[in-house]
Amino acid sequence: xxxxxxxxxxxxxxxxxxxxxxxxxxxxxxxxxxxxxxxxxxxxxxxxxxxxxxxxxxxxxxxxxxxxxxxxxxxxxxxxxxxxxxxxxxxxxxxxxxxxxxxxxxxxxxxxxxxxxxxxxxxxxxxxxxxxxxxxxxxxxxxxxxxxxxxxxxxxxxxxxxxxxx
Amino acid sequence: xxxxxxxxxxxxxxxxxxxxxxxxxxxxxxxxxxxxxxxxxxxxxxxxxxxxxxxxxxxxxxxxxxxxxxxxxxxxxxxxxxxxxxxxxxxxxxxxxxxxxxxxxxxxxxxxxxxxxxxxxxxxxxxxxxxxxxxxxxxxxxxxxxxxxxxxxxxxxxxxxxxxxxxxxxxxxxxxxxxxxxxxxxxxxxxxxxxxxxxxxxxxxxxxxxxxxxxxxxxxxxxxxxxxxxxxxxxxxxxxxxxxxxxxxxxxxxxxxxxxxxxxx
Numbered sequence: 001x002x003x004x005x006x007x008x009x010x011x012x013x014x015x016x017x018x019x020x021x022x023x024x025x026x027x028x029x030x031x032x033x034x035x036x037x038x039x040x041x042x043x044x045x046x047x048x049x050x051x052x053x054x055x056x057x058x059x060x061x062x063x064x065x066x067x068x069x070x071x072x073x074x075x076x077x078x079x080x081x082x083x084x085x086x087x088x089x090x091x092x093x094x095x096x097x098x099x100x101x102x103x104x105x106x107x108x109x110x111x112x113x114x115x116x117x118x119x120x121x122x123x124x125x126x127x128x129x130x131x132x133x134x135x136x137x138x139x140x141x142x143x144x145x146x147x148x149x150x151x152x153x154x155x156x157x158x159x160x161x162x163x164x165x166x
Numbered sequence: 167x168x169x170x171x172x173x174x175x176x177x178x179x180x181x182x183x184x185x186x187x188x189x190x191x192x193x194x195x196x197x198x199x200x201x202x203x204x205x206x207x208x209x210x211x212x213x214x215x216x217x218x219x220x221x222x223x224x225x226x227x228x229x230x231x232x233x234x235x236x237x238x239x240x241x242x243x244x245x246x247x248x249x250x251x252x253x254x255x256x257x258x259x260x261x262x263x264x265x266x267x268x269x270x271x272x273x274x275x276x277x278x279x280x281x282x283x284x285x286x287x288x289x290x291x292x293x294x295x296x297x298x299x300x301x302x303x304x305x306x307x308x309x310x311x312x313x314x315x316x317x318x319x320x321x322x323x324x325x326x327x328x329x330x331x332x333x334x335x336x337x338x339x340x341x342x343x344x345x346x347x348x349x350x351x352x353x354x355x356x357x358x359x360x361x362x363x364x365x366x367x368x369x370x371x372x373x374x375x376x377x378x379x380x381x382x383x384x385x386x387x388x389x390x391x392x393x394x395x396x397x398x399x400x401x402x403x404x405x406x407x408x409x410x411x412x413x414x415x416x417x418x419x420x421x422x423x424x425x426x427x428x429x430x431x
Contacts, residue, residue, distance in 0.1 A: 007227060014219035015212035016176035029340050029401055032222065039226035057177040129172040139173065 006046040010039045013060045020061070023128055024068040034071060038064050058139040061129075062121070069120050072112065114157045118142065122150040170194060170201045179208045290325035291383040293333075293424050298367070308426040314372040318428070320346070320364040324383060327358040332388045332421075335368070336378045338408035340401040342394045345379070353387040370430060377428040378414055384421030392419050 017038050021031035041063060049059050112120050121140060125131040133151060137144040174191060187195075195202050212219075295306040298317040306318060322331060330353035333346035346364045347354045356362055370377075382388050396417040397409070404413050411427060 007223065010223045010226060011219060012180040013176070014223060015208075015215050016172075016180060018215060018218065018222070019208070019211055020172070020176075029398065032218070033339070036222050036225060039222055040229050043226055054177075054181075057173060057180060061173055061176075130169060131171040131173055132168065135171055135173055 006043050009046065009056055009060070010042050013057060014039070016057070017060065017064050020064050020129075021068055024065070024124060025071060030071060034064070034067050038067055041067075055138070058135075061125075062139055062141075065121050065124050069112070069117070069124070111157065115154065118146075119150050119153060122147060123154050126151060126154065169198065170204075175201070175205050175208050178205060179212055291329065291422060291424070292323050293381045293426070294321045295319060295426065296321075306426075309429065311429045311431050312370050313431050314370055316370045317367040318370070319367040320381075321361055322356060322364060322381070323361040324356045324358055326385065328385060329356050329358060330354065330384050330387050330421075331356050332382045332384075332390065332393070333364065334380050334382075334390065334393050336380060336393075336397055336409065336414065337373075338375045338377070338410070340397050340409055342390065342397050344390050350390065352389045353382065353384060355387075370428070374430050375408070376410075376430065378409070378411060379426040379428060380414070380417075381424040381426070382419060382421040383424070388419060388421055393417070 014035065018031055018035040021034040021038075022028060025031055025034065038060070042060065049056060051059060112123070115123060118140065122136055125136045125139060131139070133144060133147050136142075137147045140147070170191065178187060178191070195205060296303050296319045297306040297310070297312065298304075298319070299313065299315070312318075320333065322333075324331070331346060332344065332350075332353040335343045335345055344350045345368055348366055380393070382393070396419050397414070400413050400417060401409055411425060415423070415425070417423070
């Protein structure tokens with residue numbers, strides 16, 4: 001696939017990349033950043049794609065999901081700024097409750113924390129995109145059986161979350 | 167057949183001028199109003215976003231072409247290596263400089279400090295901060311370089327009654343967090359005339375971006391959403407490039423603004 005085709009692909013799937021990024025990140029600026037990043041990778045590394053043209057959409061989906069999940073992890077790192085116990089005695093003032101405001105606001109984050117990288121992708125494909133397990137297997141390049149196991153694990157985690165939530 | 171996934175719909179929208187629609191998908195779309203409506207919404211999103219997509223593709227092309235032409239020229243590669251070498255030496259020199267100047271800041275502070283930076287004390291309000299690193303507590307200066315794990319703690323004072331404070335952190339990416347009240351959605355009232363040490367501290371993460379801390383002192387509460395929206399507007403004007411202080415200083419949010427620039431190593 002040459003450069004012209006890749007530019008066409010970026011235009012054809014641009015809207016899908018942007019919409020999808022926004023669906024995952026829920027932030028317009030972040031979504032545009034991610035779309036830009038995905039397009040650059042597509043133009044730089046798209047020639048390595050060896051599948052049929054009809055599979056290019058799946059490849060771009062996987063790339064977008066991966067990039068969005070990376071951004072979520074970065075966000076998560078930033079959100080873990082916390083009240084440090086090491087500085088509790090600074091200036092003889094007691095700090096507020098370290099866990100205050102950090103709990104219950106990031107259920108999705110907590111959920112993603114419970115999953116490995118494949119599980120995170122499967123979760124997004126399953127619950128955000130409404131993909132079937134066959135489509136997830138095709139998109140991720142992982143066997144249908146492994147996807148089935150991952151889906152089962154996600155269902156268990158969701159059930160556990162439902163039990164602890166009020 | 168279950169409903170069509172986003173992937174199927176996106177493929178349809180992306181390639182409908184190139185390939186005929188799969189007969190099974192076409193039948194489903196005829197029979198299923200939900201999927202038909204979703205397909206129409208995907209088409210609409212594509213049409214409405216054409217300008218944005220053109221801009222993103224053009225920027226991506228520019229970035230790729232620049233890199234490609236740069237890297238295919240042998241001479242350029244030689245100079246690139248020289249540049250990397252020079253940059254490495256520069257970085258080492260910078261690190262050495264920072265480390266050498268550190269002793270002037272590492273005197274542990276017990277209790278209060280009098281020599282606060284003048285630029286963050288005005289109009290009867292002030293905000294100072296301490297940095298804790300490896301057990302040593304030192305006064306912080308706006309513009310200092312900080313390391314991951316450094317913890318910052320703030321002391322504020324106000325003379326007017328009532329005075330509300332909202333302390334926010336603004337990433338160069340435009341992300342806004344509330345540090346006082348921590349995780350809150352609007353300003354909190356300060357005790358007039360007294361110096362108040364804000365509860366808790368911020369522990370800096372490993373992200374290398376510069377962060378801008380904005381303390382807003384105001385006679386009435388300010389909502390975090392006002393700051394978030396104003397930052398989003400500035401970021402939009404800057405065409406999504408990383409935010410910098412001159413642009414942020416134009417934030418249209420009421421109150422007295424005090425900025426602290428936190429550069430991260």
